[in-house]
Amino acid sequence: MYLYTDFDQQLVNERVAQFRDQTERYLAGKLTEDEYRPLRLQNGLYIQRYAPMLRIAVPYGLMNSKQLRKIAELATAYDRGYAHVTTRQNIQFNWSALENIPDMLAELATVQMHAIQTSGNCIRNTTTDQYAGVVAGEIADPRPTCELIRQWSTFHPEFAFLPRKFKIAVSALSEIDRAAVSFHDIGVYIVKNDAGEIGYKIKVGGGLGRTPVIGSFIRDFLPREDLIAYLEAILRVYNLHGRRDNKYKARIKILVKALTPAVFAEKVEAEFAHTVQSLKIQPDILQKLDEEFTPFAYQQRADEDFTELFAQYPKFKHWFNINTNAHKVQGYRIVTISLKRAGLAPGDMTTDEMNLIADLADQYTFGELRTTHEQNISLVDVPQQDLFTLWQTLDAHNLARAHIGFITDIICCPGGDFCSLANAKSIPISEAISRRFDDLDTVYNLGKLDLNISGCMNACGHHHAGNIGILGVDKKGAEFYQITLGGHADHDASIGAILGPSFAADRVPDVVEEILNTYLDLRTEGEDFIDTYRRVGIQAFKERAYA
Numbered sequence: 001m002y003l004y005t006d007f008d009q010q011l012v013n014e015r016v017a018q019f020r021d022q023t024e025r026y027l028a029g030k031l032t033e034d035e036y037r038p039l040r041l042q043n044g045l046y047i048q049r050y051a052p053m054l055r056i057a058v059p060y061g062l063m064n065s066k067q068l069r070k071i072a073e074l075a076t077a078y079d080r081g082y083a084h085v086t087t088r089q090n091i092q093f094n095w096s097a098l099e100n101i102p103d104m105l106a107e108l109a110t111v112q113m114h115a116i117q118t119s120g121n122c123i124r125n126t127t128t129d130q131y132a133g134v135v136a137g138e139i140a141d142p143r144p145t146c147e148l149i150r151q152w153s154t155f156h157p158e159f160a161f162l163p164r165k166f167k168i169a170v171s172a173l174s175e176i177d178r179a180a181v182s183f184h185d186i187g188v189y190i191v192k193n194d195a196g197e198i199g200y201k202i203k204v205g206g207g208l209g210r211t212p213v214i215g216s217f218i219r220d221f222l223p224r225e226d227l228i229a230y231l232e233a234i235l236r237v238y239n240l241h242g243r244r245d246n247k248y249k250a251r252i253k254i255l256v257k258a259l260t261p262a263v264f265a266e267k268v269e270a271e272f273a274h275t276v277q278s279l280k281i282q283p284d285i286l287q288k289l290d291e292e293f294t295p296f297a298y299q300q301r302a303d304e305d306f307t308e309l310f311a312q313y314p315k316f317k318h319w320f321n322i323n324t325n326a327h328k329v330q331g332y333r334i335v336t337i338s339l340k341r342a343g344l345a346p347g348d349m350t351t352d353e354m355n356l357i358a359d360l361a362d363q364y365t366f367g368e369l370r371t372t373h374e375q376n377i378s379l380v381d382v383p384q385q386d387l388f389t390l391w392q393t394l395d396a397h398n399l400a401r402a403h404i405g406f407i408t409d410i411i412c413c414p415g416g417d418f419c420s421l422a423n424a425k426s427i428p429i430s431e432a433i434s435r436r437f438d439d440l441d442t443v444y445n446l447g448k449l450d451l452n453i454s455g456c457m458n459a460c461g462h463h464h465a466g467n468i469g470i471l472g473v474d475k476k477g478a479e480f481y482q483i484t485l486g487g488h489a490d491h492d493a494s495i496g497a498i499l500g501p502s503f504a505a506d507r508v509p510d511v512v513e514e515i516l517n518t519y520l521d522l523r524t525e526g527e528d529f530i531d532t533y534r535r536v537g538i539q540a541f542k543e544r545a546y547a
Contacts, residue, residue, distance in 0.1 A: 001062050001368060002147050002292045004112045011155075012109045015116060019043045020102035027099060042122075042160075044115025045101055049420045054093045054101060055118040056108060060128045060146035060170075061089035061371040065358035068369060070111045072354035074104050083354065085339060085347040087411060087462055088125050088167070089371040090118055094418050116154060121162045123153035123235075128170040129178045130336075130372040133293060134380045136328040139190045140198050142172040144289040145227070148281070149188075152228050159235050163242035163250040166235070167207075174491075179373055182206050182214050182493035183465055185252045186234060191221065199223050204234060204264065205256030208459035212495045213253040216261035218268060224286060226272075229279035233271035237264065296366045296381060301331025304384040316391050318402040318440070324387065333384050337377045337394060338401045338409065342434055345427045346412040347375030356397055364390050374411055376404065407449045407516075408434045411462055415455030415472060416479070422455030424472025424479035429453055429508055436509040446516055449529045450489070465489040467529045468512065469496040481508050485515070485541055486533045497538050500546055511545050518544045 004012070019039065026036040040046075044055040056071070071091055075083050078100045084092040096104060108114055117124060126149045133141040149168055153159065159166070169181040172190040181187035187203035200222040206215030222230050238252045241259070256264045310317035325334040337357065340346045349357070361369045361379055364386045370378040382390060394400035403409050410433065413419070415426025430453055437443055452466030463469030469484035481503050484496030503511050516529075518541050523532040533541070 012114050016105045016109050023102050041120035044118035048418050051095045052098050054096050056091040056115050057118050057125055058090050058371050059150050061130050063369050065361040065367045067111045068354050068358040072351045075351050078104050081351045082348050085371045085375045089127050121164050123166045126168045127179050130370040130378050131334050138172040142170040143293045145170050163244050177490045180489035187215050193221050205253045207251050207253040208464050210457040212464040214493050218265035225281045229275040230272055232275050233268045236271050237267045298329045319391050322402045323404045331384055333382050335379045335382050336404050337399050339376050340409050346410050405448050406443045407451050408437050411452040413454050413460035423474040424455050426453045426455040432509045447528045464495050473502050488530050514544050515541050
């Protein structure tokens with residue numbers, strides 16, 4: 001993974017000192033709320049419904065065990081003993097006192113972490129596949145590309161105050177997209193041209209929120225050394241032409257739609273002609289970035305035969321088949337730890353769990369771990385010979401629920417329990433659905449299925465992209481929930497269609513169950529929910545849900 005240089009460390013340390021002074025002046029009444037707001041947003045600090053929320057940057061979801069232990073330490077000292085994994089692979093604290101934030105940032109700096117550009121109208125954390133660099137089938141490891149974008153975008157003076165927040169995701173697989181790239185302001189796809197050269201295919205104008213849009217391709221092949229010049233051209237066109245008079249129409253997706261993708265691409269190409277030479281990335285820079293992510297010293301091993309263990313421990317068999325993935329190196333396996341447990345908000349980790357996961361990363365991998373877009377944690381380099389022992393430990397600590405990719409692996413924003421923007425609570429709805437589908441045999445019978453929940457139209461829970469999406473809405477002060485069907489975040493992305501009028505909170509589990517019963521009645525052999533929905537359409541589900 002990328003490690004800070006002395007320059008990086010000095011930069012982060014100076015930012016901490018600067019923000020400490022700004023916060024002390026605000027608390028002393030020397031800065032107004034309006035003066036302090038942009039300063040705190042530049043440092044990942046929101047004022048939520050009940051307490052400040054601090055969002056910590058986790059570049060492309062990659063952390064080491066030392067960093068996770070530090071987060072656990074801060075959760076104990078300054079928060080309420082837990083932290084939250086977001087859909088952008090970051091970490092959030094929800095209950096930290098404002099006067100303690102500078103101390104927390106100083107502690108984070110000691111382990112090469114910060115909260116810079118995790119909020120505000122700037123370029124946010126670049127995300128990618130949580131299995132980057134270790135999963136078979138990649139055209140190239142996307143992490144060097146993500147790191148290049150991170151270094152270019154951090155503290156970029158021209159893009160510190162964009163019309164709205166800006167998100168970039170990178171994909172290196174043609175078969176599957178675990179990063180929802182189509183729903184980003186810029187989607188970067190690693191590809192090869194006919195000559196076998198690695199480069200990028202560029203998509204722009206994706207996004208969720210109150211106007212969900214699937215991005216449009218504007219460049220079929222971009223040489224690797226021209227990526228920054230082209231991204232700079234896109235951002236300059238957006239910064240110049242994006243609306244600033246209406247925040248609901250300020251995202252790049254609105255600009256691309258208004259101009260049309262073809263016209264937007266023309267403007268980008270014209271700007272690119274001015275940036276391509278001055279911002280061309282030199283080969284030694286690309287080589288150095290690649291060297292930051294060279295493979296670990298894997299030991300060649302034969303694949304393990306788990307036949308006897310599977311027969312003796314059916315739960316281990318399910319966990320192996322569902323929560324682990326093939327590794328590109330023989331004898332290793334990628335493990336995903338579910339953070340979706342009854343009684344805890346999706347994506348939450350307690351202090352004890354964080355320390356345990358850090359210990360497991362040291363014991364069974366090379367000390368690295370990944371946060372995922374789906375709000376889980378992955379250990380991506382586990383020797384197969386250690387899988388059973390690892391599973392036993394996870395199972396003993398309620399971290400081995402074998403349901404990754406199934407209905408109870410719910411993506412869920414914090415909702416009205418925390419967020420001042422939310423129209424309704426999200427976490428209780430997630431809890432009710434999880435309890436309704438507690439039986440794993442029922443879960444497995446339903447097949448692969450994404451269920452996403454958002455507390456408001458900002459869509460932090462990505463409800464538009466869920467096969468089943470749930471959106472909290474306000475009806476004269478009462479919390480209701482609108483349901484969408486048919487969303488999908490993979491390469492064949494689609495936006496969910498609204499089923500009909502919204503439902504009261506206590507009706508949501510019943511309605512979801514009726515939707516799933518309809519699917520079970522209509523599916524053909526081998527179909528997942530999204531396949532059946534696309535084949536039969538929404539009407540059959542609507543008739544049953546409102547009968």
